[in-house]
Amino acid sequence: MASSVKSLNNLRPRERLLRHGAATLSDAELLAIVLRTGSRQGNVLHLAQALLQHFQGLQGLLASSATQLQRVHGIGEAKSCEVLAISEINRRALLEQLQRGPTLNQPQTVKQYCIARIGHQPIEHCLALYLDNQLQLITAEEIAKGTINQASVYPRELVRAALQHHACAIILAHNHPSGVAAPSQADIALTQHLKQALQLVDVQLLDHLIITPGYANSMAENNLL
Structure with missing residues (x-):
């Protein structure tokens, strides 16, 4: 039962995004969708909040390196790659706009x-x-x-x-x-x-x-x- 409740909580940001748009989600909820799963210490939303707190917001997070990301408990190679990919997509989108x-x-x-x-x-x-x-x-x-x-x-x-x-x-x-x-x-x-x-x-x-x-x-x- 507890597992089912956690799964439901993890799906809520996705459901809200699909029904009402990404702008209705908090930074932590958006990041949780990208990370998909949490760690042994907490669910994915807790992990997202820990990342944002560690890097003092989205800008610091998106400017971090793989080594810096993996210093946060619960972030391994796969999750650090996900964050790095988003960061690079953001930079390339801005570069594309400038061109x-x-x-x-x-x-x-x-x-x-x-x-x-x-x-x-x-x-x-x-x-x-x-x-x-x-x-x-x-x-x-x-x-x-x-x-x-x-x-x-x-x-x-x-x-x-x-x-x-x-x-x-x-x-x-x-x-x-x-x-x-x-x-x-x-x-x-x-x-x-x-x-x-x-x-x-x-x-x-x-x-x-x-x-x-x-x-x-x-x-x-x-x-x-």
């Missing part, structure tokens, strides 16, 4: 993509979005990680990559693990240095985003380019 039209017409999607990709990284990562002459996204690549400065982001490497991708413009983004989204003086100096290097080959630096787990600060919007 459908001029990137400058989608500033919020650019920010969401960069947050999803590097927002929760524990060390600094620098991302370059390469755009064509219609300002549509060609590709996005990580160009550096570690402390982001003139010693780690080489202008000649960025110029070479821009030419290889036949890019006419670039948007840069790098994360601040500290959670402070304000650009430092080093960030501003690096941006100016890269902008000047790119201008020599007629490639425009359109923006440099400073990324934190839930926010993207645009240097262009703050007249720092």
